Amino acid sequence: MTSPTPPPWHVTDALALRYAEGAAAETDAWSLEKHVESCSPCAGRVSAAVRAGAAGPALAAVRAELLASVGHRPAPAAAPAPARHPLGRGARIWWAAGPALRGSWVVAVALVLGGAFALAYGAGFQGARSWLLAASPVLPLGGVAVSYGRHADPLYEITAATPSGGLRLLLTRTAAVLAVCVPLLTAGGALLPPVAGFPGAAAWLLPGLALTLATLALGSFVGCRAAAATLAGGWLLAVTGPLLGQPGAGTGGAAVLTRYFSGLVAQGSWAAAALACAALLVLRRRSFDHLETR
Amino acid sequence: MNQPATVAVTGLTVRHRRTVALDALDLSLSPGIHGLLGPNGAGKTSLIRVLATVAAPASGRVELLGGDVGSHGERTGIRRRLGYLPQEFGYYPAFTVREFVAYVAWLKEVPADRAGAAVERAVERVGLTDRIDARMKTLSGGMVRRAGIAQAIVNEPELLLLDEPTAGLDPEQRVDFRALLRELGTEATVVVSTHLVEDVAAACTDVALIESGVLAFRGTTAELAALGGESADSDDSTTNAIERGYTAALRAHRDRRTGGPAGRRVKESQR
Numbered sequence: 001m002t003s004p005t006p007p008p009w010h011v012t013d014a015l016a017l018r019y020a021e022g023a024a025a026e027t028d029a030w031s032l033e034k035h036v037e038s039c040s041p042c043a044g045r046v047s048a049a050v051r052a053g054a055a056g057p058a059l060a061a062v063r064a065e066l067l068a069s070v071g072h073r074p075a076p077a078a079a080p081a082p083a084r085h086p087l088g089r090g091a092r093i094w095w096a097a098g099p100a101l102r103g104s105w106v107v108a109v110a111l112v113l114g115g116a117f118a119l120a121y122g123a124g125f126q127g128a129r130s131w132l133l134a135a136s137p138v139l140p141l142g143g144v145a146v147s148y149g150r151h152a153d154p155l156y157e158i159t160a161a162t163p164s165g166g167l168r169l170l171l172t173r174t175a176a177v178l179a180v181c182v183p184l185l186t187a188g189g190a191l192l193p194p195v196a197g198f199p200g201a202a203a204w205l206l207p208g209l210a211l212t213l214a215t216l217a218l219g220s221f222v223g224c225r226a227a228a229a230t231l232a233g234g235w236l237l238a239v240t241g242p243l244l245g246q247p248g249a250g251t252g253g254a255a256v257l258t259r260y261f262s263g264l265v266a267q268g269s270w271a272a273a274a275l276a277c278a279a280l281l282v283l284r285r286r287s288f289d290h291l292e293t294r
Numbered sequence: 295m296n297q298p299a300t301v302a303v304t305g306l307t308v309r310h311r312r313t314v315a316l317d318a319l320d321l322s323l324s325p326g327i328h329g330l331l332g333p334n335g336a337g338k339t340s341l342i343r344v345l346a347t348v349a350a351p352a353s354g355r356v357e358l359l360g361g362d363v364g365s366h367g368e369r370t371g372i373r374r375r376l377g378y379l380p381q382e383f384g385y386y387p388a389f390t391v392r393e394f395v396a397y398v399a400w401l402k403e404v405p406a407d408r409a410g411a412a413v414e415r416a417v418e419r420v421g422l423t424d425r426i427d428a429r430m431k432t433l434s435g436g437m438v439r440r441a442g443i444a445q446a447i448v449n450e451p452e453l454l455l456l457d458e459p460t461a462g463l464d465p466e467q468r469v470d471f472r473a474l475l476r477e478l479g480t481e482a483t484v485v486v487s488t489h490l491v492e493d494v495a496a497a498c499t500d501v502a503l504i505e506s507g508v509l510a511f512r513g514t515t516a517e518l519a520a521l522g523g524e525s526a527d528s529d530d531s532t533t534n535a536i537e538r539g540y541t542a543a544l545r546a547h548r549d550r551r552t553g554g555p556a557g558r559r560v561k562e563s564q565r
Contacts, residue, residue, distance in 0.1 A: 162398065162403075165401055291351075
């Protein structure tokens with residue numbers, strides 16, 4: 001469209017004004033119309049003159065009407081709608097957390113932690129840290145139990161008919177439970193007075209992970225609530241049974257707990273158990289969006 | 295009726311412990327609005343829950359939208375194109391209507407860039423736009439049900455299953471809801487379980503009547519009305535005609551059942 005050499009002639013301001021007013025001679029108007037096809041500076045000058053002239057308001061009205069008729073909405077109203085997600089970022093994390101983080105489970109975790117601190121600093125009880133360590137691995141199980149399933153989730157009947165309502169939702173909610181448990185309980189354990197010759201505050205992490213994965217794997221057979229109850233009960237028996245056998249010893253439990261938590265063999269066994277449970281869960285991944293039989 | 299069937303159920307049997315909820319049911323549905331009628335305890339909810347891919351059948355084959363519900367891979371695909379309003383459903387009381395519907399959209403894997411508009415459209419279609427940011431716990435029973443309908447339609451389902459959707463709606467909302475049903479039924483296969491004959495008369499093109507787990511009648515709404523016979527009353531309404539047809543179909547079905555074991559199929563004898 002652009003000619004290699006620019007035309008020698010250009011539209012003068014006076015001609016543009018005469019053209020806008022409709023007062024230009026016919027030949028001048030022709031020349032101008034031909035010229036603005038290939039010369040954008042002149043086209044802009046003529047357009048500006050026309051818009052500023054008597055035809056300006058009429059042109060503006062026609063433009064507005066045309067845009068309205070083709071469904072063009074004014075920019076300010078259209079701008080925010082597509083950009084905004086229905087939920088804010090915080091709300092989306094909140095929703096993904098599921099019922100556990102909105103319910104009594106969070107209160108239970110806070111109570112256990114608060115109780116340990118009250119015992120340690122209020123009553124001067126030396127074994128608070130070992131008690132917290134013993135209780136820590138089962139707290140996530142409670143969270144899993146109240147996160148997923150017909151008995152725990154009011155939305156279950158609706159989620160059961162959705163593509164993401166199975167393992168994906170369960171894992172999301174388990175991750176949320178762990179995201180609350182891990183920092184709270186580890187930091188809590190670290191802040192309590194240390195017990196001599198006793199495993200560190202992070203010692204519960206692998207047992208906690210292994211028991212959580214075991215709950216999910218067992219839950220694929222019997223449901224999460226029954227699985228969590230079985231494993232939590234088993235753990236508490238294994239830990240408290242020997243403790244109750246030797247009453248009166250404030251730090252006597254340390255020996256028992258050391259057996260479960262300390263050393264490469266114990267932690268290695270927990271890691272192996274966690275891997276085995278994860279592998280079983282992968283094999284059983286389809287069982288959570290199975291159809292319900294009763 | 296020459297469209298391909300979106301729901302094909304053959305020999306469907308559902309048991310609840312020792313009682314039989316559905317007994318070797320055969321049913322095929324194509325796009326349109328199908329009323330699922332029947333007395334309380336007839337097996338309507340059992341059928342809807344199987345069609346919603348929530349409950350497993352004891353035996354029989356269920357094909358939805360061309361996929362087999364028994365296959366894990368196909369079931370996931372079906373669930374993306376499914377809408378389900380349970381008869382009773384829970385919700386998180388602190389969620390707003392928007393969050394509730396958006397949560398279900400997320401579970402149904404509606405793409406995130408479309409979710410916002412889809413949620414607003416679904417809420418608008420059930421007439422709850424003015425309460426979209428109200429918390430679920432502040433809503434009345436009828437509004438909760440409408441929010442439930444909104445979550446069912448948020449993914450523009452091709453198969454929409456509504457179990458007692460008009461329960462708790464006032465008469466004006468029912469009229470609006472039936473208009474929405476007719477709109478949805480032009481594209482999708484809509485199954486509406488109800489015990490209100492007037493819902494069927496106003497919105498449904500087809501009727502399936504279930505009694506004691508067996509199909510007692512299957513046909514168009516007009517055929518059910520015709521089954522009731524002519525009324526002596528000149529200003530008789532369609533609803534009354536369908537009510538009489540409903541009663542007549544049930545009675546005929548019960549007679550056949552007590553008369554002999556051959557009374558499973560109704561359609562032949564009714565023509």
